[in-house]
Amino acid sequence: MRVKYVLSEVLVGLWRNVTMTVAMIITMAVSLTMLGASGLIYTKVADMKQLYFDNIQVSIFLEKEASEQQVADIRTKLEGDPLVREVNYVDKDEAYKRFQEMFRDSPDLLSVVKAEQLPQSFRVNLVNPEEYKAISEQYSTVEGVDQVVDQSRVLDKIFDLFTAGQNIALVAAIAMAVAALLLVANTIQVAAYSKRREVAVMKLVGASNWFIQAPFVLEAVVAGLIGSVVGLFALIGLKKFLFDGALSALQGLFAPVSWGEVFVTFPVMAGVGALISAVTAWVTLRFYLRV
Amino acid sequence: MALRLHRVDSRPVIQLEQVTKTYPKASRPSLDNVSVSIEKGEFVFFIGPSGSGKSTIIKLLLHEVSPNKGRVIVNSKDVTSMRSWKRPHFRRSIGCVFQDFRLLPNRTAYENVAFALEVIGKTKAVARRVVPEVLELVGLGGKEHRYPHELSGGEQQRVAVARAFVNRPLILLADEPTGNLDPDTSIEIMRLLDRINRTGTTVVMVTHDSNIVNQMRRRVVEIESGRIVRDQARGVYG
Structure with a gap:
C-alpha cells in the first residue's frame, strides 16, 4: 500500500511539473552521454596505445654510401643493446619493395625511383617504446647512420588528439552535470513547495522522514534513470552513425568499439545519473523541508 | 527522594522543568525558567497576551524547537535529548489542532x-x-x-x-483552536474537546478567548513575558 502510494506520488510529481522534468531528463542525458563517450575514448586510447606500442619501431636509416663494415658494426651494437628487443635489417631491395607497396597507386613516382636511391635501414623494436630518446642519442652519431626516426612521436600526436577529445567530453559532462544538478535542486524545491501542506500534515502526525522524502528523491532518481536511458540511445546512435558510418574509413586507425563496450557503460551512466539525482534531491530536502 | 517518589506516583504526562527558551535574535526569552507539570487526563488552558510565550510551549511539546535550558518530558520521554529521527514516532502519541485548521x-x-x-x-x-x-x-x-x-x-x-x-493520542494540543470561529461555534468545539478529554486524553489548549476559559472552569496557567504568573486549578480568565 505504502509502496503504491509512494509510486503514485512520484508519477504525479513528474507530471505536475512536466517541463522541468523534461529539462532535467535532457540535461541529465547529455551529461551522461558525454560521460559515457569520455569513458569509451579513455578505454580506446589505452587499448590503442597497447596495440601500437607493441608494434612500434624505431627506424635507423643509414647513409646510402655506408660500408658493409659499418652496417655490421651497427648490427652488433644493436643486438647487444639491452634496450632493444628485436632488430630487422632492411636492405635497399627490401626498402624498394616496401616503397613499391606503399606507392603502388603512383606509377609515375615508382618509375623515377631506383632501388639504389633508397637508404637501407634497421627496424628496431624496443623493450620499452618510451625509451626512444636514449636510442636516438646513442645511434644518430654513429658512423654510417643518417637519421633515427621514431614512429611513436607521430603516434603521440594522434593520442594527444584523442586525449584532448576525451577531456573535452569530460568537461562537457561535468558542466552538464552541474546544470542537471541545479535543475534537480530547483525541481525538488518546486515539488516541495507544491506539496507543502501535505508535508506539514505528514510531519505533524508523525510520518517517518523516509516516507516524507521518498517521493521527492525517487522523482529525481526516476528522471535521472530516464536520462541515462536516453543517453544510452545517444551512444548507440553515435556508434552506429558516426563511428560505424562516417568514420568507418578510419577503422584501421581506431581500435573498434564493440556493442558490448557501449552497453557496459550503461550501468555506469545509470548509476551516476541516479546517484547524482538522489544526493541532490536529498540535500535539497534537508535545507528545504527540514525533516 | 520523597519528591521523586511523589512524581512517579502522580505520573505527570507532561513536565517542563525550569525551561528557558530564547529564539535566535530575540532580545528576551520567550519562556523564562518555566516549570509546569500536567497529569494524565487533565484539561489545561495556557492563557496570556500575544507574544507571552504560550505558543512556544506547544512547539516545545511537539519537539519543533528545543529549549536553551531545562528539560521537557512528555509521556516519560525526555524530549530535550531526543534524536531528531525519533521525533516522527514520538509525534504519533500527540494530536494537534491549530487556529487555521491545516x-x-x-x-x-x-x-x-x-x-x-x-x-x-x-x-x-x-x-x-x-x-x-x-x-x-x-x-x-x-x-x-x-x-x-x-x-x-x-x-x-x-x-x-x-x-x-x-x-x-495520549495528548491533544490545541493552539488557539477557536481563534477563527464565532462564539457559538467556539463553544461547540470546546464541548467536543471536553468530550475527548473525558475519554482520558490529556488536553492542552493555548488561547486568549476569555469567554471560553471562564465557561469551562478548568485549570488555567497564565503566562506573561515568558513567566508563569498564575496556575489555578479551576480558574477564570484574568
Whole structure:
C-alpha cells in the first residue's frame, strides 16, 4: 500500500511539473552521454596505445654510401643493446619493395625511383617504446647512420588528439552535470513547495522522514534513470552513425568499439545519473523541508 | 527522594522543568525558567497576551524547537535529548489542532482524516473502519465526502480534531483552536474537546478567548513575558 502510494506520488510529481522534468531528463542525458563517450575514448586510447606500442619501431636509416663494415658494426651494437628487443635489417631491395607497396597507386613516382636511391635501414623494436630518446642519442652519431626516426612521436600526436577529445567530453559532462544538478535542486524545491501542506500534515502526525522524502528523491532518481536511458540511445546512435558510418574509413586507425563496450557503460551512466539525482534531491530536502 | 517518589506516583504526562527558551535574535526569552507539570487526563488552558510565550510551549511539546535550558518530558520521554529521527514516532502519541485548521483542500473530510493514518503506515482497511467512527464522534456523520471549502469553519475544525484524535493520542494540543470561529461555534468545539478529554486524553489548549476559559472552569496557567504568573486549578480568565 505504502509502496503504491509512494509510486503514485512520484508519477504525479513528474507530471505536475512536466517541463522541468523534461529539462532535467535532457540535461541529465547529455551529461551522461558525454560521460559515457569520455569513458569509451579513455578505454580506446589505452587499448590503442597497447596495440601500437607493441608494434612500434624505431627506424635507423643509414647513409646510402655506408660500408658493409659499418652496417655490421651497427648490427652488433644493436643486438647487444639491452634496450632493444628485436632488430630487422632492411636492405635497399627490401626498402624498394616496401616503397613499391606503399606507392603502388603512383606509377609515375615508382618509375623515377631506383632501388639504389633508397637508404637501407634497421627496424628496431624496443623493450620499452618510451625509451626512444636514449636510442636516438646513442645511434644518430654513429658512423654510417643518417637519421633515427621514431614512429611513436607521430603516434603521440594522434593520442594527444584523442586525449584532448576525451577531456573535452569530460568537461562537457561535468558542466552538464552541474546544470542537471541545479535543475534537480530547483525541481525538488518546486515539488516541495507544491506539496507543502501535505508535508506539514505528514510531519505533524508523525510520518517517518523516509516516507516524507521518498517521493521527492525517487522523482529525481526516476528522471535521472530516464536520462541515462536516453543517453544510452545517444551512444548507440553515435556508434552506429558516426563511428560505424562516417568514420568507418578510419577503422584501421581506431581500435573498434564493440556493442558490448557501449552497453557496459550503461550501468555506469545509470548509476551516476541516479546517484547524482538522489544526493541532490536529498540535500535539497534537508535545507528545504527540514525533516 | 520523597519528591521523586511523589512524581512517579502522580505520573505527570507532561513536565517542563525550569525551561528557558530564547529564539535566535530575540532580545528576551520567550519562556523564562518555566516549570509546569500536567497529569494524565487533565484539561489545561495556557492563557496570556500575544507574544507571552504560550505558543512556544506547544512547539516545545511537539519537539519543533528545543529549549536553551531545562528539560521537557512528555509521556516519560525526555524530549530535550531526543534524536531528531525519533521525533516522527514520538509525534504519533500527540494530536494537534491549530487556529487555521491545516486541512488539505483537495481532499474530502474522510480523506483528510484517512491521510493522517495512511502516512504513518496504517492500511486502507484500518482507515475504512476507524475514520467513519471518529467523524461520527466529532459530529460530522454524513459529511464525510465534503471538501473543506464545502464545510463551515466549525465543521472544518471538527475535521481537524478528528484527524488529531483518530490515532487515539495520549495528548491533544490545541493552539488557539477557536481563534477563527464565532462564539457559538467556539463553544461547540470546546464541548467536543471536553468530550475527548473525558475519554482520558490529556488536553492542552493555548488561547486568549476569555469567554471560553471562564465557561469551562478548568485549570488555567497564565503566562506573561515568558513567566508563569498564575496556575489555578479551576480558574477564570484574568
